[in-house]
Amino acid sequence: GESVGLHLPTLSVQEGDNSIINCAYSNSASDYFIWYKQESGKGPQFIIDIRSNMDKRQGQRVTVLLNKTVKHLSLQIAATQPGDSAVYFCAENNSGTYKYIFGTGTRLKVLA
Amino acid sequence: DTEVTQTPKHLVMGMTNKKSLKCEQHMGHRAMYWYKQKAKKPPELMFVYSYEKLSINESVPSRFSPECPNSSLLNLHLHALQPEDSALYLCASSQEQGVDEQFFGPGTRLTVL
Numbered sequence: 001g002e003s004v005g006l007h008l009p010t011l012s013v014q015e016g017d018n019s020i021i022n023c024a025y026s027n028s029a030s031d032y033f034i035w036y037k038q039e040s041g042k043g044p045q046f047i048i049d050i051r052s053n054m055d056k057r058q059g060q061r062v063t064v065l066l067n068k069t070v071k072h073l074s075l076q077i078a079a080t081q082p083g084d085s086a087v088y089f090c091a092e093n094n095s096g097t098y099k100y101i102f103g104t105g106t107r108l109k110v111l112a
Numbered sequence: 113d114t115e116v117t118q119t120p121k122h123l124v125m126g127m128t129n130k131k132s133l134k135c136e137q138h139m140g141h142r143a144m145y146w147y148k149q150k151a152k153k154p155p156e157l158m159f160v161y162s163y164e165k166l167s168i169n170e171s172v173p174s175r176f177s178p179e180c181p182n183s184s185l186l187n188l189h190l191h192a193l194q195p196e197d198s199a200l201y202l203c204a205s206s207q208e209q210g211v212d213e214q215f216f217g218p219g220t221r222l223t224v225l
Contacts, residue, residue, distance in 0.1 A: 008152050032211035043116075043202050043216035044155065051211070089154050098209050099168060100145075102154030 008087060010107040019077040023090035023103045028071060030092035034100075035064060035075045039086045047075070047088075077108075085110045115139075116217035118203050124223045127193060133220045135186040135203030143167075143209035144186040146178060147202040149219070155202055161186060162209040193224045 013019045025033070031052040036044035050057045050064045050073075057064050063076040073090050090103040116137045125131050135144065143162045147155035160168035161180040175197075177189040186203055200219040206212040 034213065036216075041218075043204075043218045046213055046215065049213060093211050095211050098211070099157055099160070099170075100214065101157075105152075105154050 008105050008107045010109060012109045012111055013080050014111050015080060015082060017080055019075075019080045019084070019108060021075045021077075021088050021106045021108065023073040023075075023106075025071050025073060025090065025092045025103065026101065027092060027094060028068075029096060030094045030101075032093040032095070033064070033066060033073055034091045034093075035062075035073075036089045036091060036102075037084075037086045038089060038105075044089060080108075080110050082110050082112065084108060116203055116205055116215050118201075118217035118220050120220055121218070122221045122223075124225065125190065125193065126225050127195070129193075130189070130191045132190065133188040133201055133203075133222075135188075135217055136184055137205040137215070137217075138184055139205065139207075139215065140183075141205035141207055141215075142183060143206045143212070144180065145204040145206075145214065146186070146188050147204065149200040149202055151199075159188075160209055167209055190222075193222075195224050198222055198224045 034049045035047040038044045048059045048064050055066050061078045065074045087105045087107050089105045091100045093100050119134045146158040149155045158172045159178045164180045175192045179187040202219045203217040204214040206214045
């Protein structure tokens with residue numbers, strides 16, 4: 001399930017299930033989006049990106065969906081594995097400011 | 113080499129100390145970034161360098177002073193920091209400043225006593 005509170009929102013999923021992590025972005029002018037994975041004690045690691053002229057992009061076991069109408073981004077992870085446990089951040093960028101703005105993050109916990 | 117390296121990994125300093133964080137990349141990237149990340153929070157942009165020139169300063173206090181000596185190196189000079197400056201400092205680089213994939217280093221964990 002998903003919980004939101006004083007701490008990072010956390011999504012707990014069973015190993016082998018699919019995970020969906022959501023992100024609401026703030027700027028309707030943003031035209032480039034990245035999903036990052038950050039493991040404890042490490043820097044963010046690029047997972048997948050999407051430009052605003054697309055609404056879906058697939059990678060290896062991951063899919064990003066973009067809904068510009070409601071300013072929503074999602075990351076789908078197929079067949080979630082223990083190694084997927086981490087904090088996931090979305091980041092938005094617009095070609096006007098060239099600044100990356102990160103979302104609040106979601107902790108993914110994979111249950112054995 | 114597709115790596116961004118940062119030194120030191122950990123740093124403890126007093127409020128009167130002067131120290132520097134270092135970042136290096138050999139991917140030929142022309143944009144380099146400093147971010148600050150507090151626990152359980154997303155990275156917050158501090159500075160952007162493009163072609164070795166400061167492009168963005170996100171109203172960062174002057175006790176943080178960035179420097180880009182060449183296209184591969186980025187430093188962050190620290191002086192008279194406050195305990196609330198304790199955080200993970202992340203360096204990143206991208207091919208150009210723009211809508212481009214950023215590569216992050218592992219960060220320097222800074223503690224100000």
